[in-house]
Amino acid sequence: MPYVVRVPYLSVPLLLVLLLGLAGAGPAGAVDRxxxxxxxxxxxxxxxxxxxxxxxxxxxxxxxxxxxxxxxxxxxxxxxxxxxxxxxxxxxxxxxxxxxxxxxxxxxxxxxxxxxxxxxxxxxxxxxxxxxxxxxxxxGHAVEPLPADRAGGRLSLLADTRLRGSGGLLTWFGSPPARTLVVTVGNVGTSPVKDPVFQVGTSHGVFAPQWQDQRWRGTIRPGGKARIELPVELASGAHGDYTVSLKYGGKVLAEHPWGVGRPWGVTLFWVLVCLVVPAALFRAGLAVVDHARPRHPVHAARPPRRLLPRLPAARRPSDLPWVAPDAEPPRPTKDMKDMKDMRT
Missing domain, CATH: 2.60.40.230 (Neocarzinostatin-like)
Known part of the structure; x- marks a missing residue:
């Protein structure tokens, strides 16, 4: 005897509400585009x-x-x-x-x-x-049919991008920084992609990328993958935080940050110029002045100048010795003794 499952009457409205909720969730997700x-x-x-x-x-x-x-x-x-x-x-x-x-x-x-x-x-x-x-x-603008979609293949990124290379001594002195963008892409289309043209762009800050077309020589078969290496170069003296972008078919495939150091060699060069050039001009000016100065005949050697002031000449001692302040007292003589005896 088969089993009979009895469903309560209250569960039927609940099932209807649940189904309506699931049905309404479908269109809501489509609005995200x-x-x-x-x-x-x-x-x-x-x-x-x-x-x-x-x-x-x-x-x-x-x-x-x-x-x-x-x-x-x-x-x-x-x-x-x-x-x-x-x-x-x-x-x-x-x-x-x-x-x-x-x-x-x-x-x-x-x-x-x-x-x-x-x-x-x-x-x-x-x-x-x-x-x-x-x-x-x-x-009023010309209208032409779109070109046939010859490239049935579509490329997508398979691995993370990286920048290969490093700066050298020339880059430290203002040479254009250069790297090689390495990506791995795969053909997810139905036809091979031959000699694809990529767009490589570099952007700095909030500015839009400056795109450059670069052709990669080779063929990527459907379901296959290839390693793409494209050169990237910045302007001379560029420094700061840059972003390297790769675009194919109007869509950006990958982006990679690139921090470029400041060319301190250029700063050092200008500091040396500001120090050496004025010193060289000063020495050149002294040489010109010394060369243009007239030549005088050689004179006899002069006595060296006295650095101390000349002292006044000593005065002759007075004839009266007792008048001089520093003179010694006179010694008694024979005449003086006779005069003394006469007084006594």
Missing amino acids: PVVELSRAQAGTGGSVTVTGSGWRPRALLTLLVCGQAEPSRGVTGGTNSCANADGRAVTTDAEGRFRRELPVVEPPVPCPCVVHVATVTGAGAEAEAEADAVLQVA
Whole structure:
């Protein structure tokens, strides 16, 4: 005889409430993706559109750019080089991850289709980059079809990045600091990636990275991995805290901090210049004065000067010895004795 399980009547409403709660939790998690909306989908050069967004990280710094050769499904195919970077805007989200900003409409450097590209500003200590696109038709701008997606492969970072190399004596005296960025990437796509072009950027402080295209020679097969080594060089005399970023396909793959020491050799050089040059000029001036001074004939040797003042000459003693204060008393003579006897 089969067992019959009796369910209390009160448990049925509880199960319904539980199921409704689980069903409502699904759409709530989908709101976490960043969303960008425009006040209008078409605008001419010289106008402006209002860009609003939600679902972003609270208190995050975002950049707003008008980019060409882009679609929301594929992103910006040419990277930020396809965007009007000089006319971009920045905005900070509020505590709920929302923002609202006016963006001037300008022609991007490449033909449309165009989008308004919004992305978080990356840097040391920043979280993973988030981005979103909204379609914008720039009236009067050329339109060309997007290039075929020939690279079916997609690269992703497999291991931590590191900087190889160290500074030398020339760097201590202001030579450009140079390192080698070493990363390990893997092809998670379905087709091989041949001779990929990476973008290596260096940023200092709150400034945006300065990107440089660098081609890596080789082929990465689907499911394979490769060790990429790319040179990185800063300007002469650079020092401080820098961040080296690696970008591929418009997305930042890795970031690595780089602390560059101050070139104290340059400071020492200028200190020596400030001490040696004035001393050399002084010695040169003395030599010129000594050379230009007229030559005098050699005179007879003069007696050395007396350093003490000349003393007055001693006075001759007085004829009357008893008048002189320091003279000795006169000795009795024979005449004096006779005169004394006569008086007595």
